[in-house]
Amino acid sequence: MIESQIEAEEVSRTNEFVQLEFHGQELDDKDFFSKSDPFLEIYKVNSNEKEHLVWRTEVVKNNLSPQWQPFRVSLQSLCSCDPGKSIRCIIYDHDSSGKHDYIGEFSTTFQEMLQASSGDEVKWECINHKYQEKKKHYKNSGYIVLAQCKMEKVHTFLDYIMGGLQISFTVAIDFTASNGDPRSEHSLHFINPKEPNEYLKTLSSVGEICQDYDSDKQFPAFGFGARIPPDFEVSHDFAINFEPDNPECERIAGVIEAYKRCLPQIQLYGPTNVAPIINKVAAPAAEEEKTGLPTKYRVLLILTDGVVSDMPEACDAVVRASRLPLSIIIVGIGNADFSDMRELNGDRGMLESDEGRAVRDIVQFVPLREFKKAPPNALAKCVLAEVPKQVVEYYGSKGIAPATQRSSSPLPQ
Template identity: 65%
Template sequence: VGTVPEPCPQAPLAVLSKVELRVSCKHLLDRDTLNKSDPCVLLLMQTQGQWMEVDRSEVIKSNLNPVFAKIFTVDYYFEEVQKLRFEVYDSHGHAGVGTHDDDFLGGMECTVGQIVAQKRVTKPLFLKYGKFAGKSTITIISEEISGNNGYVELAFRAKKLDDKDLFSKSDPFLEIYRIDDDCSEQLVYRTEVVKNNLSPVWEPFKVSLNSLCSCEEKRKLRGVVWDYDSRGKHDFIGEFFTTFEEMQKAMGENKVQWDCMNPKYKIKKRNYKNSGVVVLLDLKIHRVYSFLDYIMGGCQIHFTVAIDFTASNGDPRNSCSLHYINPYQPNEYLKALVAVGEICQDYDSDKKFSALGFGARIPPKYEVSHDFAINFNPDNDECEGIQGVVESYQSCLPKIQLYGPTNVAPIISKVARVAADEERTKEASQYFILLILTDGVVTDMADTREAIVRASYLPMSIIIVGVGNADFTDMQILDGDDGVLRSPKGEPVLRDIVQFVPFREFKNASPTALAKCVLAEVPKQVVEYYSYKAF
């Protein structure tokens, strides 16, 4: 246990958790002459010194003390200072949120860490040049989303609501609140307004179980029905109380309904029954699973290694060659292969690895091949464990002629065909990892991008390790970290499945550091694939 893992030079930081942020404001400045401001909040995040808009809330009409229904979700990294900025604007109808100074109601800066540590942060809003925006304050409430959190889809309607309008029918909307241990209420969701209708059917909506009931089925929830008023003075129609446990009776064909009660009427009117009925038409639960859930549920990782045998590696008989077989010291190809393969081996039940080569002339005709089995058995390219791959590699080197060019699209497509066949079995219990070891920049970049976009729909991930001292700048494009990778026709990848790492950054690190860095994104990619398949 005593070994300390070495830090990974280029490792993507481990996402510690996701955090949900809820925003409310008090005493906002009134920018409108005839009625009150229509506030909207923008969330900005600082990346490399630049503020970038991440998301924005809905607009709340005519309200200086808004509680926004929008929940902002941010990734929380423990080891990084993540700066956030909240900006409140007065919105003007269809023109959207203007960013003119006269529409700016104030801003506030803080870090994700501060909000997570304090759980609730209230700060004054500032205008430009550090001036206070009157007495305006902004409150951010944070909640970490726990590991095995799912979300629910709810569909509500109401019947025979009280009519609050003189010349037309009520314009009802529904709010759902969670009642916390300190008896405070957290807004979970606010539906859209259905105009002029006493029996509205609201659009179905999704909320996380964490947000709805803190993952506690017996926690009390409050539903409130309002009659919408464009000046912000909504009329109270009625309320009801329930729990997530009770809501679950609405699964399948069943419906659950509650009397929508106005406590004042109950006291005043002798024959008062209710102010209408709220019905939960449907409830669907979607569980969110982790990488370990899939592995424990029987998902097998199938590992394929592809080795670059192009001439730029140098003659294997020469000690300067990247493919030189030194009896005392494994070359870089072998080091990278063993470091990554040993971890993948643990998740692969049959411990058999497919081993392919590309860019060489192979016997018997010595024609160039970009996807040959290094054991020269075209019917079965699998080797027994990592050791089997090492042995096949060493025995194939003297038999082949290093050539070129560096084309990797054929190998990506070959593994993708196997993954697609696996997907068709509907089980999709196998997930494919392709490790490509190469000494240079890919020659068939357009075909490779196309192949990666196709593969992003399949149960596979691609890891590319750059061996040697070439300039690998162009290879970083394939790793979608700097933006979304697109095919030559402009089609984006469905999910980011490529991780590129130059081996030279790990030359002096332990093998576990390389493996940790290279495999860091795989669990997330596995989860993303199965989540995409579920819908």
């Protein structure tokens, strides 16, 4: 949920990370019929002398001079943001039984590691203290080299919001005939004076949270899959207030009122085409992308009851949208087969289509039926859980810093 994400942000509003790359040289051989399979563990030594595991590298098989993959850790987890805090590094020979053979270790500080940030390698002797005590001519059990120590500042969702980023929510409602005749109490669109239908429940639950982060509280609201007046031709992206030049509704309450006024005036029809509404919202997002500024990020909330009729086109639309400042939330209403929605959600991996492969995961699908017995705010939390990460991921991938920090170095690509 966006709200809990903001509450969890650091007071500094930025997270500092460090990328480290370690190599081994001439490590002791612990195996009889092959060479050691070394891996490295890094521990932060706390003030009470207790150690906390920060990172464990992968195992490099049969190699006494391993090159471990670069990895990234936060400065907080590595040394509690104290450059002088002790850091202990231990090297083992991996054993499938779990009883790994101790090769050696060394102690250092982040301040010492930083010497590698200027391009110079930092080198430590790997010491086996038992050998050091017992073997008269013992020197070391090899060397560990830090080839890279690169500082990175990773901006947070709150950074962008505090920098003036606006989150703009658009609502799209499924008005296809599979929802049932709105005049029937069995319809998903039936207006019951005693209890709101599932579309209204979702609009209220999710929308009330969304509007807290929508700066102007104006929500463009569209319908799809219905025959609309005056000609009663099928439309897949009509404004539910019937004002195509101004589809915005004032707050979620305005969306709900427009929805209720819209129902008696339209004829539910079909098919369930979602590509048009995705493309409609993607168009202004594409214009936003051209600015290269973090000013407006769009979120499309689609409420639908079932199977997508234009799946190839929908996949194309999502793949194109993955390159834009846009996220898509789909809430499944009713008990239909939502396998198409799960495919758009990327359950089988990053979505692919004739447009290529999505560059990031922008679709979050949530079936409402799984929340019937959950607390009222559970749906909103789940629906909005991915948005902060998707915002940061988009701007980070473009190297776009928050507006208040644009004078500083751009984010790493």
